[in-house]
Amino acid sequence: MVGTRTFLGAVASTVVLLLGAPIASADLIVQLVNSSGQPPGDIYVMLSGGSSIDGQLKNEVPVKFSAIKGRQFKLGSFSGRIYFSYGSPVTSAEPPTWPTRYDKVEVTYPGVANLTAVDFFGIPFSLRAENSSGKSLGRLKWNATTQQVEDALLAIPGAQRALVKSHAGGFARILSPQLSPSSYPSLKRYFDSLNGVRLTERGSFFGNPLQTFTYAGPFGGSGQTTLTGTIAQPPGPGKPGQALSVGGSTLPSAVYTVDGPYMWGGRIHHVGDNDVYAVIYRDLISGFAWGYWGGKYGNDSANWEGKPPFADARKTPTSYATYNQYAAVVYKYSSAYGFSFSDTGPKKVQLPLDGAHSLRITILR
Numbered sequence: 001m002v003g004t005r006t007f008l009g010a011v012a013s014t015v016v017l018l019l020g021a022p023i024a025s026a027d028l029i030v031q032l033v034n035s036s037g038q039p040p041g042d043i044y045v046m047l048s049g050g051s052s053i054d055g056q057l058k059n060e061v062p063v064k065f066s067a068i069k070g071r072q073f074k075l076g077s078f079s080g081r082i083y084f085s086y087g088s089p090v091t092s093a094e095p096p097t098w099p100t101r102y103d104k105v106e107v108t109y110p111g112v113a114n115l116t117a118v119d120f121f122g123i124p125f126s127l128r129a130e131n132s133s134g135k136s137l138g139r140l141k142w143n144a145t146t147q148q149v150e151d152a153l154l155a156i157p158g159a160q161r162a163l164v165k166s167h168a169g170g171f172a173r174i175l176s177p178q179l180s181p182s183s184y185p186s187l188k189r190y191f192d193s194l195n196g197v198r199l200t201e202r203g204s205f206f207g208n209p210l211q212t213f214t215y216a217g218p219f220g221g222s223g224q225t226t227l228t229g230t231i232a233q234p235p236g237p238g239k240p241g242q243a244l245s246v247g248g249s250t251l252p253s254a255v256y257t258v259d260g261p262y263m264w265g266g267r268i269h270h271v272g273d274n275d276v277y278a279v280i281y282r283d284l285i286s287g288f289a290w291g292y293w294g295g296k297y298g299n300d301s302a303n304w305e306g307k308p309p310f311a312d313a314r315k316t317p318t319s320y321a322t323y324n325q326y327a328a329v330v331y332k333y334s335s336a337y338g339f340s341f342s343d344t345g346p347k348k349v350q351l352p353l354d355g356a357h358s359l360r361i362t363i364l365r
Helices: 146-154 189-194 248-257 276-290 325-333
Strands: 027-032 043-047 072-075 078-086 102-109 112-113 125-130 136-141 164-165 172-176 198-206 211-217 224-232 244-247 262-264 267-270 358-363
Touching: 043 224, 102 125, 102 358, 112 136, 146 172, 146 325, 189 211, 189 248, 198 224, 198 276, 211 276, 224 276, 244 248, 244 276, 248 276, 262 276
Parallel strands: 027 358
Antiparallel strands: 027 072, 043 078, 078 102, 102 112, 125 136, 125 358, 164 172, 198 211, 211 224, 224 244, 244 262, 262 267
16 A cells, blocks of 8 residues: 555555654554354464564464463564454465455554455454553444445445355355456446546655645546646645556556556556555545545545545435445445555544554454
């Protein structure tokens, strides 16, 4: 994900924030609570990205929940994921279509923790961070049961094709549009409805140096969209930047995968470049995913801050998709990432861990 402050004013998710090095902290106690209804002996826990400093969990080695002493372990410096699976152990290389039900929590310490449904929805969790005095530093959670989320996701046209079942025929997970884009409604008619509409982006790239930008241009629909504008290094004035072009044929999939190609400087680029042009592209794509472009708040991203997205951003209902419907369900029922750039929206999806003494992960039903 692009390390920036987003166009809606929230800090974007990265392993290392570009604003500076994370604050050094003491070891983090990770507390595990099982409210899933699954027997502790049938739940496996695995770290991917490092080992616990108390020796209980080795990198990429699953351990039974019931075997973890005191249902807690300690992390030092860590950047990776904590996997949970039911019935059988998994690894980080497990195919998303694997019939074992599993899911994960993302943790960077020092840094942030977050819930993610970017790849799929499998298991709901809640996260709570506390300082050494037991004071809460914040919380993220799913506020619906697995069944409620499953029902809402499967109500999306085509999403039945994204359902993965367990060996016994039960629920394992529902793949996201990022992994199964053909299972979700096409956004092509949405793009066609905006052909010729002028789009304006205003945002910042919190790299080194800090850069702000204002870019605009007519949307090309199924053809090419070219945005031009100025880039500044505050407090200096804005200077003309490179024109950025996006092919209309790439957009229907790119809004779901959030990593389509775009061009500037005579070369093809991708959002992983992590520079000011990646942010311009990201904000263009995210605006479609949220349903902001062509919506009730207008086509200048400066007017979107704090405004409700998805169906609430639209002027009137349409017979075709005008936003990422999978991400809309995730947004409704949780504070998890529903697509890679959910941190460009109005809801908090990151839990700061700087100054945290403990992180409580509750596996929900």
